[in-house]
Structure formats: C-alpha cells, structure tokens
Amino acid sequence: QVQLVDSGGGLVQPGGSLRLSCAASGFVLDYYSIAWFRQAPGKEREAVSCLSVSDGRTYYADSMKGRFTISRDNAKTTVYLQMNSLKPEDTAVYYCATAYGSSWCIAPNRADFHLWGQGTQVTVSS
Numbered sequence: 001q002v003q004l005v006d007s008g009g010g011l012v013q014p015g016g017s018l019r020l021s022c023a024a025s026g027f028v029l030d031y032y033s034i035a036w037f038r039q040a041p042g043k044e045r046e047a048v049s050c051l052s053v054s055d056g057r058t059y060y061a062d063s064m065k066g067r068f069t070i071s072r073d074n075a076k077t078t079v080y081l082q083m084n085s086l087k088p089e090d091t092a093v094y095y096c097a098t099a100y101g102s103s104w105c106i107a108p109n110r111a112d113f114h115l116w117g118q119g120t121q122v123t124v125s126s
Contacts, residue, residue, distance in 0.1 A: 002026035002115065006096045009120030012086055016124070020081040022096030022117055029053045029072065033104035034079045035113055036070065038092035038122075048094070049081060050105035059105045063089075086124045093119040 008020040022034065035050040049070040050059040058070055069082040079096065097113035104112050 004096050004098065004115055004117035006094065006117035006120045009094060009122045011123045011125065013126050014087060014124055016086050017082070017084045018086065018122060020083065020094055020096075020120060020122075022079045022081075024077050024079075024098070029076045029079065029098070031102070032098045032100055033102060033108075033113075034070075034072070035059075035097050035099070035105065035108045036081045036094055037097060037108075037110055037113075038090075038094045040089075040092040043092075045095070045110050047108035047110070050108045051079060052102040052105045053079075054102045057102065057105050059108055083122070086122075088124045091122060091124050093121050095119045 003025045006022045012018055031054050033052045036048040037045050038048050039045040049068055051070045067085045072079045096117045098115045099113045
C-alpha cells in the first residue's frame with residue numbers, strides 16, 4: 001500500500017527541539033519532492049520546508065530558515081524535519097506530502113502535492 005506515515009510530534013517548551021519523520025511505504029522517494037506543511041487552528045495550511053530527493057534542492061519558509069532542517073535517510077524512504085528553537089507560533093499539525101518530480105520545491109503549493117501523511121501535532125508551550 002502506497003502511503004506516508006508522519007510522526008514525531010509532541011509537546012515541547014519554547015526554545016526546545018523536535019524531529020519529525022515521514023516514512024514512505026510501498027515506494028521509494030528517488031524522484032519525488034517531499035514537503036512539510038503545517039496548519040494551525042483557524043489558519044490555512046502553509047508550506048514549511050521541501051526537499052527534492054533527486055537533486056537535493058531544499059526550500060524553507062522565511063520564518064523557519066536557520067531553525068528547521070530537512071533531510072533524508074540513505075535508503076530514501078524517510079524524510080526528517082529537525083525543528084530547533086521552537087516558538088509558540090510553531091504550534092500546528094504538521095503534514096508531509098509528496099509530488100512526483102524535482103521542481104515542486106521551488107515554491108511548494110499544497111495543490112501540487114497529492115499523497116499526504118495523516119499529520120502529527122506539534123505544541124510549543126510552557
């Protein structure tokens with residue numbers, strides 16, 4: 001079965017860190033763009049970061065630059081999002097998603113990503 005399973009969310013204090021994982025099942029990520037999106041209550045889903053597996057191109061939203069890092073494992077089945085210096089405004093449900101091809105990380109748009117994980121809650125609070 002082709003699916004994405006995202007995990008790693010939780011409750012963390014401001015300034016803390018979390019690492020999210022997105023595991024692909026039933027396929028490998030060689031020729032895909034993998035993005036993380038997030039959605040806070042009452043807000044639209046927004047792109048956080050993206051990785052083009054074939055050429056290593058990355059994208060980060062401005063407010064995540066320098067704090068978040070996207071990476072993959074050598075088997076190209078799992079993508080990670082390392083989140084450091086977390087802020088209360090980072091609280092949201094985080095979703096990973098894929099799109100076939102290498103060009104989707106230039107400006108990730110949720111409409112272009114067709115396979116989604118179930119989401120993992122990240123709460124940043126003292």
